[in-house]
Amino acid sequence: MLATPDGPVKALAGGTDLIVQMRQGGLEPHALVSLRDVPGLDGLRLDGDGNLVIGSVASLGAVENSRDVLAAFPGIAEAASFVGSMQVRSRATVGGNLCNAAPSADTAPILLACGATAVITDGKTERSLLLEDFFTGPGQTVLEPGELLKAIVVPPLPMTxxxxxxxxxxxxxxxxxxxxxxxxxxxxxxxxxxxxxxxxxxxxxxxxxxxxxxxxxxxxxxxxxxxxxxxxxxxxxxxxxxxxxxxxxxxxxxxxxxxxxxxxxxxxxxxxxxxx
Ligand SMILES: Cc1cc2nc3c(=O)[nH]c(=O)nc-3n(C[C@H](O)[C@H](O)[C@H](O)COP(=O)(O)OP(=O)(O)OC[C@H]3O[C@@H](n4cnc5c(N)ncnc54)[C@H](O)[C@@H]3O)c2cc1C
Incomplete structure (x- = not known):
């Protein structure tokens, strides 16, 4: 659906950027595709190697309050807590914050500093790249039509x-x-x-x-x-x-x-x- 030639189709996560941009009149997508129930995009977990895997539709509130994130990556929890209000953070997602690609996105600097990787999928294949290579300009990313940000992977931080x-x-x-x-x-x-x-x-x-x-x-x-x-x-x-x-x-x-x-x-x- 995202790759349809009928016109621009936008992925909808929390909508706290997208709906505002549509209401302000600048953006008129042909259709919206809700990511809420797409399998494999949600969740927040530490994998067996200690990597933090943040599903792209994990809310900023979930990141802020996760015991795993607070214990092993407190700087990421703190950055998530700086976004908007509690109401915004309960809808807004990490994927939306990054894919909106505002130079001021609050989760980007800490994730860059922690050496995070972006996992991108077109539904059939996956590719990964350093998050610092994900952004190409204001509102622009490396995502091709039909691609989604699937997850962010943060390597374990050394004890030192x-x-x-x-x-x-x-x-x-x-x-x-x-x-x-x-x-x-x-x-x-x-x-x-x-x-x-x-x-x-x-x-x-x-x-x-x-x-x-x-x-x-x-x-x-x-x-x-x-x-x-x-x-x-x-x-x-x-x-x-x-x-x-x-x-x-x-x-x-x-x-x-x-x-x-x-x-x-x-x-x-x-x-x-x-x-x-
Ligand atoms: C009152 C208010 C206060 C705010 N304060 C802050 C703040 O302090 N700091 C801050 O950084 N931001 C702030 N924001 C902006 C916004 O809340 C965040 O950027 C939020 O994380 C966006 O996430 P979302 O899930 O709502 O994204 P959406 O609005 O759903 O999507 C944003 C963009 O990303 C695309 N997208 C979303 N998910 C994916 C995906 N998985 N793959 C591909 N494309 C995707 C959408 O198509 C859209 O173009 C604020 C917004 C409001 C309304």
Whole structure:
């Protein structure tokens, strides 16, 4: 049905983006296909290897409240809890948040930082790719007509790692003005950065990695001076625009501030662990 040549057909998950876009008049699909009862798209589980498998129609409320997610991936639960209100999160899905492909989508930076993979299906075959390669522009993804996002798979986080999302927003129920997520893995018993992914939301046409900041951090002890330099570098990685939420200049400042906040939190976490 999604691949019909009759006209654009849209998948309907929670509808909290799609129905708004239709009511505002810009979008007039030929038909909607509800994903609610499509087998294989739902569920939220840890597989035998410790991967978190999030079915694309899992609600953000389910992610926020899942014991498995809270225990093993608290940064993902926290990011889900930042979306809209409880009412929105009870309908809104992870798949909808990602497939809507807003640069400001709140689940994208933390999932990018955690190294998540997107599983895509056309009903007959499946393909997987890193989530950071899923987005191609504002509202655009690699999905071909007839394809669905089936699931997101997040690899287990090392015990020596920290992952959290920091969101700046104007008021409750608002998408982020800027979002920054940090995954930092430390060499055991130290504050030396073994592995790092810093992901930014709402500062480029898609959610992005702050590659220059990551390169600066890798292999070094995470002290105050390094955090300052990396946060400035992250602001350089951002390519924001000015819009109704903020000017480009202010967004750059926010990237620096939130990166510093995230890296300071990672450092505090490592120091606590090193003392334990
Ligand atoms: C009041 C309000 C507050 C909000 N606040 C926030 C916020 O703070 N942060 C934030 O990030 N977002 C926010 N949103 C936006 C929205 O709630 C989220 O993006 C939500 O996760 C969308 O999920 P959905 O299931 O409702 O998607 P839908 O509206 O059903 O779908 C969105 C798009 O994705 C496509 N799609 C959905 N699922 C799939 C799939 N499995 N495969 C392929 N395509 C698919 C649809 O065709 C559509 O184009 C808010 C929305 C409202 C109305």
């Amino acid at each position: 790692s920290f992952a959290r999302y920091f969101k700046s927003f104007r008021s409750a129920m608002d998408c982020c003005t800027v979002g920054v997520a940090a995954f930092v893995d430390f060499a055991p018993g130290s504050a030396v950065v073994n592995d790092v992914r810093l992901a930014l939301g709402a500062v480029a046409p898609t959610p992005i990695r702050a590659r220059a900041a990551e390169a600066l951090l890798l292999g070094k002890e995470l002290d105050g001076a390094l955090i300052d330099r990396a946060s400035v570098e992250a602001a350089g990685d951002a390519q924001p625009i000015s819009d109704l939420r903020a000017s480009a200049e202010y967004r750059k400042v926010l990237v620096e501030v939130l990166s510093r906040r995230a890296l300071n939190a990672a450092r505090a976490w490592a120091e606590k662990g090193a003392k334990a």
